[in-house]
Amino acid sequence: MFNNNSIPMGKSQGVKRLTLKDVAEKAQVSPMTVSRVVNEFAGVRADVRNRVNTAITELGYIPNRSASVLASSKSKLIGVLIPSLSNVVFSDVLRGIYDIAIPANYQVLLFNTHYSPIEEERAIRTLLGQSPEGVIITGGEQTGAAKSMLAASGVPIAQIMDKVEDPIDINIGFSHFEAGAAVTQSLVDQSYKKIGFIGARMDRRTCERLAGFESVLSAINGLDKKRVITIPQASSVAMGAALFRELMAKTEGDCDAVFCCNDDLALGVLHECNKMQIKVPEKFGVCGFNDIEMAAYAQPALSTVSVNRYKMGSRAIELIFNRIRHDDDTLLASPNYINTGFELVMRDSTR
């Protein structure tokens, strides 16, 4: 590695910003008329509009949003708070959000909360200072202060990913408890007898999946806490491999299947099984969660749970837009809970 350093440009900051007035003078109209043209108001004569538009392009005028927001209190801004950027799960959600927001001429202000309610609260404070017209936030574990700030803001709030017990406003997601239970029941049905659980990060949603897992196994007296391996750190393929080794060590191999809280971990488990020559799915079943693309291409193809990530994002912002448009019209307003569901995708890593 080497650097090719050269001399900096040393740009000068003192670039006077162009305003409506500059354009107005050039086009021989009042600033107000320019404003009307910029905002594409109907009642401007064609020739005037043309004169203004050429002035705008010739000068390279760009409207000042801060002034506009201040004067009109319309920001065209949606705030989005997610716990992680380095997770396909959230990049898919984000795509869903952007794909609706951008064509509607809205901006997205994105905050990474790093799975911390404290950081989240700080982000919310910052966000609300920008007068967003809506907020999309992950899950329902906000601090009390955060929740009341959001509620007090008076703008539509969508809590996504998770079915939350006491939604602030809109809620879009699915029950991770049910999903965890469904996976576990499926493993039981495939006659695995000694089923373990591997989890990392252990945020609310992961804990719910674990709870679903435990509830199913408890009911049939099949729950053994030795087979539950969790860790607060972030998950990764490498972590999956490590946790699998821990599971095998702790149970002395007395385990014939594992439900991993996500596909990354499961991929690590699969890799480890290959290395240790453990036959999957005959001797050992592996199930992941999320159905990332790689799951279908693993060796053997990974059983997992498919969830509508893109849709959670896109529906969230659609509902927010509904609220924005029909704010005072309760009849036209939309539902405040949408279950995006989940689907078991059983491939070759389980029987």
Added chain:
Amino acid sequence: MFNNNSIPMGKSQGVKRLTLKDVAEKAQVSPMTVSRVVNEFAGVRADVRNRVNTAITELGYIPNRSASVLASSKSKLIGVLIPSLSNVVFSDVLRGIYDIAIPANYQVLLFNTHYSPIEEERAIRTLLGQSPEGVIITGGEQTGAAKSMLAASGVPIAQIMDKVEDPIDINIGFSHFEAGAAVTQSLVDQSYKKIGFIGARMDRRTCERLAGFESVLSAINGLDKKRVITIPQASSVAMGAALFRELMAKTEGDCDAVFCCNDDLALGVLHECNKMQIKVPEKFGVCGFNDIEMAAYAQPALSTVSVNRYKMGSRAIELIFNRIRHDDDTLLASPNYINTGFELVMRDSTR
């Protein structure tokens, strides 16, 4: 899938926003004093500051950024333009950016350009309306209008990912041509004789890698265009598998290695080789690009090229901060090209 719809809240918009004056009245001081407390200016007596602070928390006051930006022309905003959100490459870059920006109390405004210079130009126009203090943008393929808007804005601009020929301001990245050439040379050195190339998306950087590939093979008379398979669509594991089949069909199997423009494609190729019982690396060599985590866990472990994605993001914003701080001090300013380099990581999918 099913929905649990219930009755909406129907929030009222008419929430009067709290201002400095409200706090000032409550704390029995002037608005200016409140402003000083909010901005943590030194010269405010402790008891006054406390009175103001309690008033702020009691009322739940949140400063209006638009007004602040308008009055001070300091936005604490960095604009970031990337071509894709659903690509680990960029989520790592983003982490690098956020990890520096947020602790420095800066916001990031993120735009997805979808690999389109037209969308990019539109995004730039929108962005500049928000008075950002710096801009991070991918590569150097902006439209003429985009480039001049950026230059005219007078704020630091960092073009990242790629070594660009005529940088607007700061440039951080590496030569994809050199990287492509290095991979190809390595395959040649491992005595692969009939090397192919598989590429999707074919943006500037991918084309550069291909050019490097071609230059090395041409030099030794080993370039056969039949072995170059490219497609403009997005890449994915599935696409890698499909393109590999196409490569095999077009060359009638007369090919003993392939350089894939990224790891997703390479993973698809590997999967296909397994299915077709083609021995990797003995009969067929596979090399990817980017070194995503999964590469090391593929079967066999994937040879690839490691690049400093996180660093491209973090250095970019660090340099922008340098520019912001030392704007008028040319001596203290930083270099305007930084080569973040690359590294061949040869694993088991090549000899």
Added chain:
DNA sequence: TTGTATGCGTTATCAC
């Protein structure tokens, strides 16, 4: 250490 006057660039509102 604190307060007052003024302006930032835009839009709402009302004249013309």
Added chain:
DNA sequence: GTGATAACGCATACAA
């Protein structure tokens, strides 16, 4: 159809 005026909420510059 177009223009004048007064906010919007805050920070700069200066006065006290």
